[in-house]
Amino acid sequence: MRKVSLILRIMLVLLVYFFLTGCAGIPVAPPPDETYSEQPYTEQSSESYAEQSSESYTEQSTEPYTEPAPPQISGGPAITASLTASPSNYSGKCPAKIQFNGRITSNAPGTVKYMFERSDGGKGPVQEVIFQQAGSKAVSTSWQTGKNYNGWQRIKVISPTAAVSNNAEFSITCK
Numbered sequence: 001m002r003k004v005s006l007i008l009r010i011m012l013v014l015l016v017y018f019f020l021t022g023c024a025g026i027p028v029a030p031p032p033d034e035t036y037s038e039q040p041y042t043e044q045s046s047e048s049y050a051e052q053s054s055e056s057y058t059e060q061s062t063e064p065y066t067e068p069a070p071p072q073i074s075g076g077p078a079i080t081a082s083l084t085a086s087p088s089n090y091s092g093k094c095p096a097k098i099q100f101n102g103r104i105t106s107n108a109p110g111t112v113k114y115m116f117e118r119s120d121g122g123k124g125p126v127q128e129v130i131f132q133q134a135g136s137k138a139v140s141t142s143w144q145t146g147k148n149y150n151g152w153q154r155i156k157v158i159s160p161t162a163a164v165s166n167n168a169e170f171s172i173t174c175k
Contacts, residue, residue, distance in 0.1 A: 077108035081155040081165035094174035095146035100153050102165060104129055105136040113158040116141045119151035119167075126158060148174050 083102035090096045104112055109131050116124035129137040143153060152167035 076161040077106050077110060079107075079112060079157050079161050079163045080105045081114070081157055081163055083153065083155050083165045083168040085153065085168040085170040088169065089171045089173075091173040092175055094172070095144050096172045096174070097142055097144040098153075098170050098172070099142050100140060100168055102139045102155050102168075103136050104139055104155065104157065106131045107134045109133050110160060112137075112160065114139070115156050115158065116153055117156050118143065118153050145172060146174070148172060 081102060081104045083100055086099045086101065090098065100116070104114060106112055112129050112131065113126055114129070115126050124141060127139070129139065131137065139155065141153070143151075149172045150170075152169045154167050155165040157163035
């Protein structure tokens with residue numbers, strides 16, 4: 001039953017893709033050498049439609065109908081991120097090092113690209129976590145400074161869908 005559900009979801013995604021990109025052999029716009037004129041809608045009776053149609057319709061499927069899951073509007077998996085600072089309030093000898101521990105969660109398998117952003121405008125390198133299945137992965141970084149400072153750091157998810165974690169705020173007081 002799980003495989004059937006997965007196959008139906010894949011078929012739905014492909015159908016939406018083909019519909020949106022016009023790859024199903026249905027032109028999205030008329031070719032440049034043809035002109036397009038919109039015809040006004042006129043209501044026809046079912047008899048006149050039947051006279052115009054040369055094809056007949058017969059239902060072929062014997063499978064029971066199953067409602068497909070709605071496609072995600074965002075165009076990709078749902079990604080969330082969270083981050084905490086430890087310690088969040090430091091008072092002592094400097095330089096001080098703040099450790100940031102976070103989690104990135106995805107509802108689907110795939111590669112997630114992310115970076116850390118800081119309140120001083122600094123940005124870390126783009127990194128990746130690979131999800132073999134839906135779940136959550138731990139990520140971490142640190143920040144060391146030798147002066148009094150109040151700031152934050154956060155996770156910025158770049159792909160497959162954009163997301164931003166909370167700002168993990170911290171305070172450093174040098175003595």
